Amino acid sequence: MIETSRLGAGDLIRLGLVGLRVRRMRAALSALGISIGIATMVVVMSIPASSERALLAELDRLGTNLLQASAVPNENPPVKLPKEATAMALRIAPVTEAGAVANTHVTIARNDRADASAATAVLAVEPELLALLHGTVQDGLWFGPATEQFPSVVLGAEAAGRLGFTEAANQQVWIGRRWFTLTGILDPVPLAPEIDRAALVGWPAAESTLGFDGHPTVVYVRSHDASVEAVRDVLPATVFPEGAGKVRVTRPSDALAAKRTTETHFNALFLGLAGVALLVGGIGVANTMVISVLERRREIGLRRALGAHRGQIRAQFLAESVALSLLGGVTGTLLGVAASVGYALHQGWPPVVPLLALGTGVGGALVVGVVAGVYPSMRAARLTPTEALATT
Known part of the structure; x- marks a missing residue:
């Protein structure tokens, strides 16, 4: 009975980063779509929070009575x-x-x-x-x-x-x-x-x-x-x-509250735009991963021949997709925080970056990475060693 090789968490992470290191320009362009969506989401959540903090401070100073x-x-x-x-x-x-x-x-x-x-x-x-x-x-x-x-x-x-x-x-x-x-x-x-x-x-x-x-x-x-x-x-x-x-x-103060309600509707619109940007970025990641599978069929066949089972191949490409999305997510979160703080200071507002915005940025990128990597990783795992090595 042949014992299957074991793939540790560290090995999985290193394998997931191989594709990013080898194809840096393609990885950067794919991550850019994710980062734009995440940055937009962070900005849309942070700027209204800063505006609200400034408004509440003004109302406290002037009185709501x-x-x-x-x-x-x-x-x-x-x-x-x-x-x-x-x-x-x-x-x-x-x-x-x-x-x-x-x-x-x-x-x-x-x-x-x-x-x-x-x-x-x-x-x-x-x-x-x-x-x-x-x-x-x-x-x-x-x-x-x-x-x-x-x-x-x-x-x-x-x-x-x-x-x-x-x-x-x-x-x-x-x-x-x-x-x-x-x-x-x-x-x-x-x-x-x-x-x-x-x-x-x-x-x-x-x-x-x-x-x-x-x-x-x-x-x-x-x-x-x-x-x-x-x-x-x-x-x-x-x-x-x-x-x-x-x-x-x-x-x-009721009029000011109505103004905040109007701004909330605009925030919903911008969140929708951020969602579209994330969708486009996710499609870009999925496309990159599908092409990566096609280009690396020989690598997949060799790994299968050396004992890697389908679950390990699937995990490798899923990890690469998640790493690519997290790269865009972290970059987008940092850009969003910088833009939000800069705009708040320019307006004379106290800078506020909700923890939810940070969590949503990284979490959103993680979800996009998982969703975008499911199909490419399954496609890679379905290749048999002989089919992959026979590819010219």
Whole structure:
């Protein structure tokens, strides 16, 4: 009885690497397809994680307890919130801060000869608004007890850029057919982008100089974190008792969550593209292994004649396929990590590479290698010694 030769794990690994060392260019090109797919997968999983970490940090800094109450649009006749809406909101026990803005429906221009900026709303504001929104002044001053009484204006970050102002000193703008002194320019306010696009005037000055009727358009409310949902439920009836159904309450962080949901859909698309890249790479590996079997028939026949059984031949070519895929997987994972960290740092986000992304990269390459190597390894194992050695 002939004893079959034994093939240890080390021997199997060395045999699996023979084809890669001998055919380096072909191996590199086959691994490239795998590496592109794996790199794409790592990037798609890591960049949203970095973005989410930055978003959560921003929300923690600004607070998620900010609510906005405003009249439902397109009502006939238009709904007007009561002048006492801010004071009424402060009567809700968990509410800690409240402030309002109102659209004055007047126009603003850089000077009396320039065209009005249709994209810039002129809003009357209460002085508490800046602290409530955790806003900061980039240049100049916010409204005080004196300046809110006089024709002075503070521009949001986007409005200042649109009107061509970079500093507030010794500047005037044309609002409602009269001059207003520019006293401040704000930094961007992430949770209230409507403030960024607006020109802000003091509430008393708007009433005395712009014909403003004193009815707020939006009431901003902050409450204790644990009571946000409860405040959200009672706020409409509190600020407009005669028509709670005509008041809508939104939370700015909900809009940011919707943005994240949209990004998730794009992430699914990119993951699909990564899957296609992996499929193409797997086909390339399978093709390389089939050609390798055809070119190495004499080697297979010689090994069979020397005592290698079909299982060992099958294991050799399967190991070569897995090694080829792992080479592409490790390379792709490193490229994906480098690209993700570089992009996050460029955006000012904290770099985050989920362990799942690393595991998926290497694991995905391993699966591709096994699947791509099954048929070539079985084909090689089916060759008999005489058939393989007889090949010219």
